[in-house]
Amino acid sequence: MSEVRELTFVEALNEALMQEMERDPSVIVMGEDVGVYGGIFGVTKGLLEKFGPNRVIDTPISEAGFIGAGVGAAAVGLRPVVELMFVDFFGVCMDQIYNQAAKMRYMFGGKIKIPLTIRTTIGGGVSAAAQHSQVLYSIFMHVPGLKVVVPSTPYDAKGLLISAIRDDNPKMFFEHKLLYGIKGPVPKEPYTIPFGVADVKAEGSDVTVVAVAYMVHEALKAADELRKEGISVEVIDPRTLVPFDKETIFKSVKKTGRLVIVDEDYDRAGFASWVAALVADECFGYLDAPIKRVTTPNVPIPFSPPLEREVLPNAKKIIKAIKEVVKKG
Template identity: 55%
Template sequence: MLVTFAQAVGDAMKEEMRRDDRILVFGEDIAEFGNIFGITRGMLEEFGPKRVRNTPISEMAFIGAAMGAAETGLRPCVELMYADFSLVAFAEIYHCIAKWRYMHGPEYKLPLVIRSAMGSSFGATGEHSNCLESLYMHSPGLLVASPSNAYDAKGLLKEAIRNDNPVMFFEHKQLYKTKGEVPEEEYTIPFGVADIKREGSDVTVIAIGLMVGRALEAAEALAKEGVSVEVLDPRTLVPFDKEAVRRSVSKTHRAMVVEESNKTSGVGAEIAAMMQEEMYDELDGPVVRVAALDVPLPYNIELEKYAIPDAEQIAAAIRKML
């Protein structure tokens, strides 16, 4: 069936909540209001106020509570409305959630998921537009997912909820309305397994989240010019499927990373550095990074568009590699 990304996320949670009554959902405006994007609509009615709770605007407190609940036997799937707000509880996530089991011992499992809407969305400006995967990739102990379509979002979220490790789960706002084919039957997608979204032989483009669609557009345009682009979607950044990347570049020998976040210390920096350390022999040239400009995203929509890679920019960068 054809469903939106938003529906797929909501369905994943509802299906898991029906399966396991230890799963709780809480966050800002997620109960009666059903979350600002409508994702949790119907949950309060189906699962009741014990399992679906509105929180005050107190990220530090409810992220802390999610930890305490996870330690003691519940499985919270909490919502931090925007990824930007995760910084308000950054120490709780970066120091505590990530390191808790390491610092206290193996019995301290934290089966919890923190879901956040992220990314640019037409004038949301510098504090409501960030893609922060790289910050959380930098904190050993966390898993990080950044799906690019409805099918992946559903399968990965179900896996995240079942996983005994803490998971940062990022959902791009511009993807919420995009539709994709999702099977009726149950499925999950394991973490650390990349997906080749388009096969090609000249260049490997590793694209993340919203950028997967733009990379596919670029690949389509370049196909008309006789350039064959492989688009690889890692789907999860921690764990990261290095082997899939290796397989792809051992065929194409050229690689690019496309991300929506700004370039400095971004996801692309990490992937490019890793490839140069571990796959140098496969590469015929440097790994190219296509990323946003190093600016806070401006309010002006034309400038916002200018700051973030689009399909044309990706295509132009690929042409330069050949």
């Protein structure tokens, strides 16, 4: 039995990278400030010292260049883990992600594979304003050919990152900034978590709440509050958005008859809307109340703390939404 320690989210990710780089020499890490600096959030700390500059490559601020280089390196046999400092920066390198990495296998008749992992940070709550606070995973879900991974705990972070590195497809791996400091139990030995398997973070019977990333924690807070009022909330974390575990959600909705989806992405045409559509298609007859979505309104993320608090989803907003659907039932 593997030793289990309390690690932060950052430490768990770091350990995953260390262990995979040790295991497989084809794993390389590249990105802005990943070497000497150790990554601006410290995820790649110590890798350069251990694996040297041939495997841990500090790149110029040149995302189209080095994300694309990750695709090219993956195409000829490496397993690059490329760090895009903030998801907000994808705009300068999107072609390499959605037209190159995502489509090559399909366009080339399934004869090749692109085992590329793009790690990036997401999320608001730190007054980083409109160009450093978005989550945007919905955009990557929208594009066929990308796997989308959104861990919410240190345990999931390590297991999912190891799975991502070993997976033969292009993956977008999203790390919420507010999660980096949280602690949780993490086994020392390497382990994988399969993609497309949701995790029920709290069991309940009155309402199903689907949440990802930092919102899992806000949903759990809401569940704790509501338990005092006698409302039993089931919190489901899909963990990967592509592939997506519909069945666990359908099963839960069939049990509770109510669904609230918490999504830090913009409201319009986002992850929450898609889940709502899936459930409406498949479980309409089981619903006792309209599906509610708790999302970020369609405005850029503001800088000033009271403004930012206004727009981002939180436990309070989740509680309000849950109470509405429970009342309607």
